[in-house]
């Protein structure tokens with residue numbers, strides 16, 4: 050609900066007293082409160098109605114005191130109390146006040162002042178009339194250092210934001226901006242099974258741009274040769290990545306280092322040596338060996354360490370692919386040995402026959418096992434892509450989606466997917482969840498990447 054904080058005007062007198070009534074602070078004049086000075090009052094309005102009010106008094110040039118503060122109970126929880134308190138503190142600060150006294154009797158109110166504004170208890174004061182809580186006969190006197198508060202408040206707010214970012218990889222509310230990673234091609238799909246899989250560099254570039262323009266900021270890339278077979282040929286990656294960086298500045302290009310078809314380190318790591326505009330921002334790092342139905346993907350610990358080390362040396366962020374709990378365990382091993390550092394980006398892949406099945410329980414176990422300072426996305430293989438994408442969206446995680454993981458759009462396998470349609474479906478669902486899409490700038494900051502695209 051939209052409210053406005055404004056200076057009170059003379060007509061607000063009765064409305065302010067009505068706001069104080071549920072709190073038994075409406076006896077004005079009384080021995081506790083002789084008068085209201087509306088020049089020193091702020092009100093919160095929704096439309097024309099006054100739903101909250103708070104005042105102050107200047108006691109001496111450097112000493113101020115808050116007077117009443119109340120919100121109509123049905124409008125609590127909107128941040129109105131804090132906004133009124135901030136407004137009157139700022140007014141006192143402008144008037145030269147350095148020290149603010151507040152009297153309160155409700156234990157929750159006393160805690161609120163201490164927690165949010167740095168008050169401490171300095172004494173107590175006997176009530177002279179029944180005001181506020183009738184069974185408490187004294188006020189607790191609180192005091193705060195206004196100069197210190199004004200100096201530190203931006204820093205405190207930044208620290209709170211940073212803490213959430215580092216310690217809660219998936220806050221439910223408010224949702225973090227959504228990162229969509231589109232896996233366009235993969236190792237397996239060919240023109241035999243779907244006309245929509247992009248194969249040539251030109252097709253991959255066009256598909257990546259369509260996906261980016263639909264909301265995917267990260268593109269997961271596999272190159273194919275003239276015959277449509279997977280290839281580690283760096284010249285193809287060079288063309289794809291440099292064109293994408295030029296056409297869509299800030300797009301995050303993630304190159305595969307999969308070893309399913311060429312097991313040697315040199316072939317797998319070749320793409321990491323590209324320079325300038327062709328250098329990938331990220332590269333995939335599968336955190337263990339596993340079986341796909343189409344064959345094994347063998348990743349020894351030594352191979353994973355060498356790839357991770359090369360990425361670190363080259364300033365390329367790994368896309369940490371985890372299919373099971375043990376793979377997250379290995380990520381922690383790499384991190385404590387310094388081979389992974391800083392913000393980590395995990396993709397959790399569920400529903401492969403020989404690794405973690407696509408259940409919400411497994412997704413939850415995997416996300417809870419992640420090390421701190423991580424962000425995560427999730428996908429399901431085949432028919433599990435959509436439900437795991439939706440679970441990740443709801444859980445505050447991010448999404449990987451694309452033809453690499455499922456060539457079909459529907460469970461019946463009657464409609465072949467395009468990458469663009471898969472991205473657009475995720476965007477529609479996110480929109481219903483009121484989940485914003487990450488901008489290029491937000492994407493790079495959330496992933497711990499440099500803020501602008503590299504230039505040659």
Ligand code: ZN
Nearest residue numbers: 232235305453
């Ligand atoms: Zn891949």
